[in-house]
Amino acid sequence: MMGKPEGLKLIDENGYRLDGRKKYELRKIKMEVGVLKSADGSAYVEWGKNKIMAAVYGPREIHPKHLQKPDRAILRVRYNMAPFSVEERKKPGPDRRSVEISKVIRGALEPAVILELFPRTSIDIFIEVLQADAGTRVAGITAASLALADAGIPMKDLVAACAAGKIDGEIALDLNKEEDNYGEADVPVAIMPIKNDITLLQMDGYLTKEEFLEAVKLAIKGAKAVYQKQREALREKYLKIVEEVGE
């Protein structure tokens, strides 16, 4: 965490945050499914100022071949930030942060996908961060999960994600960039809501056990709200198809 400017208050005396939200309020979220023509499945998520595109290719033949598994598909995830997505231009290509995030996102999605149905193939997920404003990994997971569903890949559940954190000594939902920079902790969480299975959990910061568990619980609540929006976005896509066919 960076040094907080003197006198900057992240929560004012009336309990409002810098962007006008209350402590337990999500940023505005918009989702759309089936936004790319070439991909087998795709989704676009706007989450506050985050703009995230996700695409799924597969199940398809693996290159290189030695990676193939005789009893199941492999899941590959690439999280990538566009050079223009952040204040100071990001050098193109994977840095250490992107490599770690790609790995934990794979771990978050893997439990949901029924890989045993497609031996010797790969399912490739590409997450492109077009604009970043804190919380890109949870928005990316949310988009990727929609793209998987859009590709028709059998899943046990959608994966929904959200973060909670600590700002000005209080646990709050869904930190934006300023809050992430000057806050005390960030706790991203992904869940499979049907069975309340946690598939991603990280913490970056300094919290007591009580604060940590409170943040996890709050993030789960946030993820459940995100889950409802995911279902609506998918329903909307199919309603559109029904309308088109009807005509």
Added chain:
Amino acid sequence: MEIMASIMKDHILQLLKEDKRIDGRGLEDFRPLTVETNVIEKAEGSALVKLGDTQILVGIKVDLGEPFPDLPNMGVITTNVEFVPLASPTFEPGPPDERAIELARVVDRGIRESQAIDLEKLVIVPGKLVRVVFIDVHVLDHDGNLLDASGIGAIAALLSTRIPKVEYNEETEEVVMLEEYEKLPVTRIPIPVTLAKIGGNLVVDPNFEEEQVMDGKITITTDENGYISAVQKSEGGSFKLEEIAYVTDLAYKKASEIREKIPGL
């Protein structure tokens, strides 16, 4: 899954039904741990950690350099992990792969976020000259749970680190290294504790065979003040909220046991 791993998984799950593990440990037992410091004379600090048959060597080098522009009043720490091919048939030569990068970043977070090193004390000339601390983790033998061994090694090596005092001449802008040495300002002792989930079971400090068959794992780094400074769920699998609470409690308990084995504490 490889055939051998699938047979091994059945065997390990069968044992876990009776709360037994493949190497005879209880579910909440770490393997024997030894930590030896000052094993590399050329490094400013070092530690050799043996956790069962896992062996990790950590070296600390300290240089002078520029601070980050947005943090002019702080020294710099960087953590790097190398999975050298002598440590395991699963390691290949080349730049750090995703496993090594993730491990390094979780160890780094545990230390950085607990402010285990007082970075303000590493400043020589604000905005211009600070100490840069390199934490280099060298994996020598991989028998599982490299993360805990690396985190223990890193903090033990930092505690053993001695750096020459410096004098800065403002007029000539020269830095003089003195013959006198001082300790690194290490103020907290964060310790990572990892549990693997195998079937529905949680086991602490998974060995290599357990890691081969686990669904996923979770690491919680805690310090002696009762704070958590890093959490990482890794690989696949999933956890229930109650399991997270259990893992957190056990992480505190195991970390305080481990802390007693670190030399100089």
